[in-house]
Amino acid sequence: MAEVRARAPGKIILSGEHAVVHGSTAIAAAINLFTHVSFHLDPSLPPGNGDGSVGLELKDLGLAFSWSPSRLKEGLGDAATVPSTPVSCSPERIKLIAALVEEHDIPEAKIWLSSGISAFIHLYTSIHGYKPGKVVISSDLPLGSGLGSSASFCVALAASFLALSDAITIDKSQGGRLRLSENELQLVNRWAFEGEKIIHGKPSGIDNTVSAFGGMIQFKLGELIHIESSAPLRMLITNTKVGRNTKALVAGVSERASRHPDAMAAVFAAVNSISKELSTIIQSPALDDISVTAREEKIEELMEMNQGLLQCMGVSHASIETVLRATMKYKLTSKLTGAGGGGCVLTLLPTLLSSTITDKVVAELESSGFQCLKVEVGGEGLQICFS
Ligand SMILES: Nc1ncnc2c1ncn2[C@@H]1O[C@H](COP(=O)(O)OP(=O)(O)OP(=O)(O)O)[C@@H](O)[C@H]1O
Numbered sequence: 001m002a003e004v005r006a007r008a009p010g011k012i013i014l015s016g017e018h019a020v021v022h023g024s025t026a027i028a029a030a031i032n033l034f035t036h037v038s039f040h041l042d043p044s045l046p047p048g049n050g051d052g053s054v055g056l057e058l059k060d061l062g063l064a065f066s067w068s069p070s071r072l073k074e075g076l077g078d079a080a081t082v083p084s085t086p087v088s089c090s091p092e093r094i095k096l097i098a099a100l101v102e103e104h105d106i107p108e109a110k111i112w113l114s115s116g117i118s119a120f121i122h123l124y125t126s127i128h129g130y131k132p133g134k135v136v137i138s139s140d141l142p143l144g145s146g147l148g149s150s151a152s153f154c155v156a157l158a159a160s161f162l163a164l165s166d167a168i169t170i171d172k173s174q175g176g177r178l179r180l181s182e183n184e185l186q187l188v189n190r191w192a193f194e195g196e197k198i199i200h201g202k203p204s205g206i207d208n209t210v211s212a213f214g215g216m217i218q219f220k221l222g223e224l225i226h227i228e229s230s231a232p233l234r235m236l237i238t239n240t241k242v243g244r245n246t247k248a249l250v251a252g253v254s255e256r257a258s259r260h261p262d263a264m265a266a267v268f269a270a271v272n273s274i275s276k277e278l279s280t281i282i283q284s285p286a287l288d289d290i291s292v293t294a295r296e297e298k299i300e301e302l303m304e305m306n307q308g309l310l311q312c313m314g315v316s317h318a319s320i321e322t323v324l325r326a327t328m329k330y331k332l333t334s335k336l337t338g339a340g341g342g343g344c345v346l347t348l349l350p351t352l353l354s355s356t357i358t359d360k361v362v363a364e365l366e367s368s369g370f371q372c373l374k375v376e377v378g379g380e381g382l383q384i385c386f387s
């Protein structure tokens with residue numbers, strides 16, 4: 001029985017969320033929290049065999065779903081699978097897939113999962129048709145909180161499906177975690193983008209790209225440039241635990257842009273300049289304590305300006321403002337990360353900040369009911385392994 005495991009990281013956006021959807025530059029970095037997927041195809045159950053099923057288990061959520069190949073065929077029609085050519089999910093197909101998802105009783109409190117399950121069905125059936133198989137998913141990431149859970153879900157799914165298709169010719173007898181070639185990563189990334197479109201509506205592609213490639217990237221209009229920070233960037237992530245949905249927030253910004261096209265074009269242009277300047281500063285060497293501090297102060301100023309512009313776009317939230325105020329008391333600078341509207345906030349922890357102050361800030365934030373996460377920034381992207 002062929003089996004593959006894939007893990008793809010979440011991300012933080014250092015600058016440029018939302019504006020990136022409208023063509024501005026943004027900077028993002030992978031973090032060491034992952035979505036994990038294991039996938040096996042069962043060749044003993046050929047398509048059409050009534051016994052098999054396509055199964056999806058969401059381990060952390062204690063939910064499992066399955067569809068018989070005959071039900072999938074009845075719902076979606078004949079499957080045309082070309083793993084080497086990513087296909088978009090047409091609006092008609094989205095409706096057909098939604099009907100298959102609705103056949104399962106998803107608890108009302110978890111109805112937000114529907115778009116993820118639809119993305120799963122689109123990717124699975126476009127790459128493997130209706131062959132029986134089983135997918136098990138777990139995630140280190142808080143879902144729907146701005147840390148790119150949707151993109152890492154799509155990247156890990158696309159990678160595991162492609163790894164057991166003829167589009168990726170990796171040596172399956174190798175042990176340990178493997179990285180894919182540049183071309184293979186690009187293919188995974190393009191499929192993941194098709195899944196992300198189902199979840200985000202109109203994604204820029206930055207989240208799936210940084211999840212697939214890892215490290216830190218400067219991203220604009222689908223093009224990425226790998227960048228490297230000249231010194232470690234320590235970031236505290238605070239999860240406000242206020243639930244939100246990226247698709248609705250992205251749509252809200254687009255509506256504001258259509259109501260005020262000139263003003264919003266100026267906001268997006270300002271964000272573009274901020275991201276470009278941030279990229280230069282992040283990469284510029286800092287040789288002593290004075291230049292390290294000067295570099296961090298510039299980063300903080302740009303984060304503060306970006307946060308102001310995100311407020312202009314209408315994606316801040318009272319819970320985000322509470323985190324900003326709490327960290328400001330300790331002279332620390334924060335901005336929302338990801339789609340906003342709740343979700344997560346980033347705070348730069350300067351190199352010379354004492355651990356006593358960090359502990360005090362964390363204690364204050366946690367006593368207000370928020371959850372603080374300390375993460376490593378700029379690490380590994382997608383990895384797969386065969387077992
Ligand atoms: N492990 C998972 N299992 C099932 N569905 C998931 C999983 N991770 C993400 N999803 C899907 O992605 C949706 C969350 O995506 P959304 O884009 O709103 O938030 P995010 O990606 O965490 O934050 P952001 O886009 O701001 O970085 C969930 O509602 C669900 O449909």
Ligand SMILES: C[C@@](O)(CCO)CC(=O)[O-]
Nearest residue numbers: 017018203204205338339
């Ligand atoms: C809000 C957004 O810019 C980033 C979400 O992490 C949406 C996207 O780029 O797809």
Ligand SMILES: [Mg+2]
Nearest residue numbers: 148150151246
């Ligand atoms: Mg998302």
